[in-house]
Amino acid sequence: MQVLEGPSARRALTRSFNDLPVPESVLARIESTFGERLTPQQVVERILADVRERGDDAVRDWTERLDGVRPDALRISAQDLAAAHIEPELHAAVRLAISRVRAFYEQQPAHGFLNHGPDGALGQLVRPLGRVGVYVPGGLAPLISTLIHTAVPAQVAGVPEIVVATPPGKDGGIHPAILVAARELGLSEVYRVGGAQAIGALAYGTASIAGVDKIAGPGNLFVVIAKRLVYGVTGIESLPGPTETLVLADDSADPRFVAADLLAQAEHLGAEPVLVSTSRGLLVAVQAELNGQLEALPEPNRGWARDSVTSRMKVVLAASLDEALDLANLYAPEHLCLLTRDPWSLLGRVQRAGGVFIGEDSMEALGDYVAGPSHVMPTGGTARFASPVNVRDFQNIISVVGVNRETLRRIGPAGAQLARAEGLEAHARAIEGRLTGDTGGGTTD
Numbered sequence: 396m397q398v399l400e401g402p403s404a405r406r407a408l409t410r411s412f413n414d415l416p417v418p419e420s421v422l423a424r425i426e427s428t429f430g431e432r433l434t435p436q437q438v439v440e441r442i443l444a445d446v447r448e449r450g451d452d453a454v455r456d457w458t459e460r461l462d463g464v465r466p467d468a469l470r471i472s473a474q475d476l477a478a479a480h481i482e483p484e485l486h487a488a489v490r491l492a493i494s495r496v497r498a499f500y501e502q503q504p505a506h507g508f509l510n511h512g513p514d515g516a517l518g519q520l521v522r523p524l525g526r527v528g529v530y531v532p533g534g535l536a537p538l539i540s541t542l543i544h545t546a547v548p549a550q551v552a553g554v555p556e557i558v559v560a561t562p563p564g565k566d567g568g569i570h571p572a573i574l575v576a577a578r579e580l581g582l583s584e585v586y587r588v589g590g591a592q593a594i595g596a597l598a599y600g601t602a603s604i605a606g607v608d609k610i611a612g613p614g615n616l617f618v619v620i621a622k623r624l625v626y627g628v629t630g631i632e633s634l635p636g637p638t639e640t641l642v643l644a645d646d647s648a649d650p651r652f653v654a655a656d657l658l659a660q661a662e663h664l665g666a667e668p669v670l671v672s673t674s675r676g677l678l679v680a681v682q683a684e685l686n687g688q689l690e691a692l693p694e695p696n697r698g699w700a701r702d703s704v705t706s707r708m709k710v711v712l713a714a715s716l717d718e719a720l721d722l723a724n725l726y727a728p729e730h731l732c733l734l735t736r737d738p739w740s741l742l743g744r745v746q747r748a749g750g751v752f753i754g755e756d757s758m759e760a761l762g763d764y765v766a767g768p769s770h771v772m773p774t775g776g777t778a779r780f781a782s783p784v785n786v787r788d789f790q791n792i793i794s795v796v797g798v799n800r801e802t803l804r805r806i807g808p809a810g811a812q813l814a815r816a817e818g819l820e821a822h823a824r825a826i827e828g829r830l831t832g833d834t835g836g837g838t839t840d
């Protein structure tokens with residue numbers, strides 16, 4: 396176990412989404428698929444260009460090449476959606492997750508304002524987006540919960556059209572629980588397409604898939620790079636990529652739970668587990684626990700988690716809780732788990748994270764499913780400027796300017812001054828013309 400401290404810890408935890416290391420396993424898969432060592436960005440550029448050019452045919456070709464099945468119909472039929480069935484306990488869990496996420500987002504203040512005051516009226520109109528695409532990851536594991544954690548905030552925002560894209564399984568189908576969740580949410584437009592080809596189809600539109608105003612939802616490197624590249628053609632909410640968890644623990648933490656929380660996220664593809672502790676003894680105990688718990692996992696989960704732990708895990712010894720928090724804020728993790736004697740006392744110093752999970756009973760895995768806030772959170776350091784999926788991601792804000800003549804008299808001259816300082820004479824005249832009646836042309840009275 397390599398333990399980082401001081402400046403080396405700071406260096407290891409400083410990152411930017413654009414410079415994230417690409418796992419060797421991803422590069423190897425690219426080489427075997429494409430016959431050359433392309434970067435993920437080059438791969439995504441090829442796929443997007445092809446989907447833009449050839450539409451559905453390209454979507455089918457790339458799905459066949461990358462997912463091993465050639466879908467005839469891209470859209471899941473109404474009959475298949477209606478027929479999807481899961482065990483009653485799982486069905487009840489889907490319903491519970493939907494109701495808890497909905498109840499959480501219904502509390503988010505998301506309305507506008509229009510103040511009629513002495514200035515006249517100034518305000519913000521808030522309108523739901525028209526058509527949103529929700530990406531649901533499904534390469535390694537069918538993330539049923541992600542559909543709920545992305546679509547529900549969009550529904551609370553009032554989005555009338557929500558469409559779902561998720562990769563097909565080896566049999567060409569979609570996991571029945573994803574279909575049941577879609578049905579429970581009242582969503583009927585579900586497409587069996589994943590990866591960059593799904594993002595391209597949602598952005599550019601194809602004969603089968605009408606383009607959307609915004610694409611939301613997480614995915615692997617190919618998915619988030621594709622989202623970044625189509626931004627502008629369509630909107631995106633953020634770049635929620637390969638997951639990461641920073642556990643901040645002191646000597647009071649139970650090493651079994653620290654290890655369990657690190658491993659829970661380590662089993663996501665390309666995940667980065669980070670442990671920052673003020674206790675060397677805890678670091679050693681967690682390492683032993685990790686080894687034991689890893690061996691006890693079934694395959695293929697053990698392999699996925701081992702890949703994250705052996706190639707990307709970072710272990711840091713901090714001199715104090717203050718330093719530990721500084722490092723956590725520097726790293727800006729998707730998940731920050733506080734396993735300390737008095738975790739609530741640290742909350743005020745948390746500045747940058749997708750979500751904070753406070754104490755032993757609020758493990759991040761609970762947040763993945765049924766706690767309430769969306770588990771779709773910014774990764775790769777983007778929590779410095781981005782937020783978890785929320786109702787605002789699915790709304791437009793329209794500024795309203797309706798000042799009265801008296802206000803115009805008072806503030807107009809300053810506007811004209813600024814316009815002339817910018818060298819923009821027509822701006823100045825547009826303002827002054829309202830006050831003087833002279834707009835400079837002299838053709839009409």
Ligand SMILES: NC(=O)c1ccc[n+]([C@@H]2O[C@H](COP(=O)([O-])OP(=O)(O)OC[C@H]3O[C@@H](n4cnc5c(N)ncnc54)[C@H](O)[C@@H]3O)[C@@H](O)[C@H]2O)c1
Pocket residue numbers: 421424425428438461462531532533534535536538541562588589590591592613614615616617618635636637638663664665666729770771772773774
């Ligand atoms: N940040 C978050 O909020 C959040 C939430 C859930 C999941 N995630 C992340 O989502 C990711 C899910 O990844 P996944 O792979 O299981 O599912 P995915 O659906 O994101 O990606 C699968 C698709 O990737 C494409 N792909 C795979 N290998 C490729 C290659 N070599 N070249 C081109 N395209 C390729 C394929 O088209 C495939 O359909 C994980 O990294 C997980 O951590 C993040």
Ligand SMILES: N[C@H](CO)Cc1c[nH]c[nH+]1
Pocket residue numbers: 538540541638660663763770771772
């Ligand atoms: N931890 C993942 C990224 O926040 C989300 C997830 C879905 N299912 C399980 N986990």
Ligand SMILES: [Zn+2]
Pocket residue numbers: 638659660663760763
């Ligand atoms: Zn998870």
